[in-house]
Amino acid sequence: MMKIRKLFQQTLLQEDLNFLLTNRIPRIALTHFMGRWSQIKNPFVVKASMAVWRWFSDLDLSEAKQQKFDSLHACFTRELKPGLRPVDPDPKVLTSPCDAIVGACGVITEGQVFQAKGFPYRLQTLLGDGAACRDWPEALEGGKFLTLRLTSSMYHRFHAPHHVQLQHVTYISGDTWNVNPVALKRVAQLFCKNERAVLHMLAQSGEPFLIVPVAAVLVASMRLHAVDVLLNLRYKGPNEIPCQADYAKGQEMGWFEHGSTILVFVPAGFDWADGLTPGMRIKMGEPLLTKA
Structure with a gap:
């Protein structure tokens, strides 16, 4: 068998x-x-x-x-047994918000990033044309982007990568393409087509950054503790949701209803954590980026 x-x-x-x-x-x-x-x-x-x-x-x-x-x-949407995901306490470290497989990562250059080798997309296209997102490409220029893919069998909750404040949520309705590596090598600007939420974050140390959960086939639904509605294909708005929710490093922020992808965008001044390479598995709480 x-x-x-x-x-x-x-x-x-x-x-x-x-x-x-x-x-x-x-x-x-x-x-x-x-x-x-x-x-x-x-x-x-x-x-x-x-x-x-x-x-x-x-x-x-x-x-x-x-x-x-x-x-x-x-x-x-299961929870884990307590203590299974220790969070790196170093204040210079941004930790992984979720269990995942590391995908495409690199430097944000002229507002462009990549979903896979040879498949670029514009950061502004991903974020949409709402007023709350217009200044982000300039603020993040020269910074880092990182793709974290959650498979269907993984732990599906995501957590704060640092002591942070969630200041705003931009929800963008879209399609539900699969976000596995096969599709990322075939469908141009895939992340820009799918259902997604842009989480506007501010680290306690002052750096603004973005976390973008992207939905996929079978999983166009996500729950954020800071928002009192379920964000899914039936959600009709508003698409711009102001909020001020403070999270301690490692505190749960929400979850997917299945598995999908989380994109992380940080400004210049961060380096990759030691040993971080595409294709590796990483767990929530492990080092992702370090402040230079």
């Missing part, structure tokens, strides 16, 4: 087939359906759904705070 499962997964990883199965489908309709399905509180549905989920992924619930779930949604 294990050999069959591995062969099946290898087949799905073939780029053409993977792209076809995860993108050439009615993405938004399927995402709506998944949202409803995940809320069903039926033991048979939950057990069967999690069995299918395990077949397609490396789902491991050994770190979960609870081991039994009354819905698929409860498993998607």
Whole structure:
């Protein structure tokens, strides 16, 4: 059975087939359906759904705070056992806001960043043309950008990378393309097409920066503790949401309803943490960037 499962997964990883199965489908309709399905509180549905989920992924619930779930949604948004994600206390360090695989990263140059090699996009296009976002490309010029991809089986909550204040949220409605590496190498400006939230942040040490959670197929839904509405495909506005929410380093800020991507943009004056390389797995609380 294990050999069959591995062969099946290898087949799905073939780029053409993977792209076809995860993108050439009615993405938004399927995402709506998944949202409803995940809320069903039926033991048979939950057990069967999690069995299918395990077949397609490396789902491991050994770190979960609870081991039994009354819905698929409860498993998607699970908490961890206390103490499993120690947060680097160094005040010069910005830590990873989530468990993730490190994707494209580099320097913000003339307002341009990359989703994958050879696939650039404009920071302003990602942030939208709202008044609250117009000054960010200039403020971040010469700084760093970083892509953090959450797979479906990972811990889906995200946390403050430093002692910070969340000052504003810009919510941008969009599509639900898959955000896996296959799609990022094929769909130009993918992050700029998908549902996303721009979190306007200010570090306690004075640096402004951005965290941008990006939704994807099956997961166009996110919850922020500082906002009293669920941000998803059914949300009708307002798109500009002022707020002043203070977070201690490592404090939970919100969660995805499944898995997706978080983009981080910081101004000049930060270096990469030692050993940080694309493709590596990183856990929430581990060093991401250091103040030069």
